[in-house]
Amino acid sequence: MRILITGAAGFVGSHLSEYLLRDANHSIVGIDKLTNNYEPEIKNRNLNYLINHPRFQCLPVDLATDDLNPILQGIDVVYHLAGMPGVRSSWGNEFTEYVQYNILATQRLLEACKGKPIKKFIYVSTSSVYGEMSGKVSEDLKPDPLSPYGITKLTGEYLCHAYYKSWQIPIAILRYFTVYGPRQRPDMAFHIFIKQMLHNQPITINGDGKQSRDFTYIEDCVEGTAAVLDCDACIGKTLNIGGKEKATILEVISILEELLGKKAILQFGPTAKGEPKHTWADISTAQGLLGYNPSTPLKEGLKRELDDLLKLYNLKLP
Numbered sequence: 001m002r003i004l005i006t007g008a009a010g011f012v013g014s015h016l017s018e019y020l021l022r023d024a025n026h027s028i029v030g031i032d033k034l035t036n037n038y039e040p041e042i043k044n045r046n047l048n049y050l051i052n053h054p055r056f057q058c059l060p061v062d063l064a065t066d067d068l069n070p071i072l073q074g075i076d077v078v079y080h081l082a083g084m085p086g087v088r089s090s091w092g093n094e095f096t097e098y099v100q101y102n103i104l105a106t107q108r109l110l111e112a113c114k115g116k117p118i119k120k121f122i123y124v125s126t127s128s129v130y131g132e133m134s135g136k137v138s139e140d141l142k143p144d145p146l147s148p149y150g151i152t153k154l155t156g157e158y159l160c161h162a163y164y165k166s167w168q169i170p171i172a173i174l175r176y177f178t179v180y181g182p183r184q185r186p187d188m189a190f191h192i193f194i195k196q197m198l199h200n201q202p203i204t205i206n207g208d209g210k211q212s213r214d215f216t217y218i219e220d221c222v223e224g225t226a227a228v229l230d231c232d233a234c235i236g237k238t239l240n241i242g243g244k245e246k247a248t249i250l251e252v253i254s255i256l257e258e259l260l261g262k263k264a265i266l267q268f269g270p271t272a273k274g275e276p277k278h279t280w281a282d283i284s285t286a287q288g289l290l291g292y293n294p295s296t297p298l299k300e301g302l303k304r305e306l307d308d309l310l311k312l313y314n315l316k317l318p
């Protein structure tokens with residue numbers, strides 16, 4: 001199959017591209033504009049393995065402005081991961097970029113898919129669409145996002161449904177729950193904590209550290225995402241992609257202390273606006289439709305992220 005992956009130089013997009021290329025029947029057209037949410041050097045590093053792969057091609061296209069029609073010629077499946085992620089920076093002036101990269105880019109891509117023989121359009125959304133919920137959340141709960149980021153991603157979901165109903169674009173929506181592991185974005189909590197501990201700096205925690213998240217290891221996330229390719233029953237559906245383990249921020253820090261062999265210095269700050277206290281995925285839909293079964297324990301996944309960050313920052317553990 002010829003697969004288009006938007007956001008291919010990003011954290012998840014680069015892993016997904018590598019995973020799908022393991023099947024010799026697939027070739028991938030990656031799109032990435034290398035937006036400025038973090039250093040382009042890190043995105044280029046994400047592409048290291050892919051860039052010389054004979055069945056991978058990366059195009060520096062901006063989904064929000066460039067002509068997408070030629071790129072979609074001959075494409076069988078679209079994975080749409082490009083976007084502006086992150087809750088905290090979605091307040092204030094940067095909201096313009098969230099609108100541009102999450103809403104406008106999605107609408108332009110869907111528009112360009114109209115009338116083309118696309119077998120699936122897989123849109124990657126987020127647990128942030130749920131807002132504050134208690135217990136496990138299932139896909140049929142009414143979304144109630146707390147942040148501008150969540151609102152733009154939910155708008156992307158609604159656009160997908162509109163194009164599915166009126167133009168029969170065969171969409172499937174995946175809602176990721178906090179993904180972590182090698183290449184995690186530098187603005188995400190585990191990356192920040194590990195970097196701070198490696199440099200003997202205090203760990204900055206928003207709130208009391210008792211907030212909990214359903215943490216999804218990158219390989220589990222990518223396995224579930226790739227499985228949608230062969231799932232015709234997923235068309236028109238929304239699926240939660242959660243992880244094997246849920247934990248509080250303080251629990252994560254104590255695992256990191258064990259892995260790094262030192263105590264963290266904790267610095268508590270105000271609670272971040274727009275973030276729910278807890279997230280927890282009901283993954284039964286993905287289990288039923290995809291056989292999705294996240295299996296990486298948190299400690300193992302954190303160890304692999306730590307090893308990757310040691311390489312990124314050219315550091316060694318004592």
Ligand SMILES: NC(=O)c1ccc[n+]([C@@H]2O[C@H](COP(=O)([O-])OP(=O)(O)OC[C@H]3O[C@@H](n4cnc5c(N)ncnc54)[C@H](O)[C@@H]3O)[C@@H](O)[C@H]2O)c1
Nearest residue numbers: 007010011012032033034035062063082083126176178179
């Ligand atoms: N990482 C997570 O924990 C997580 C959780 C929930 C949802 N998501 C969603 O998953 C997707 C991927 O997230 P990520 O963590 O890999 O982020 P990322 O920032 O590493 O990757 C996104 C990529 O999209 C590219 N991009 C953005 N706008 C573009 C445009 N207009 N044209 C071309 N390229 C563009 C960026 O340059 C970037 O490389 C996002 O849609 C995000 O909302 C991620």
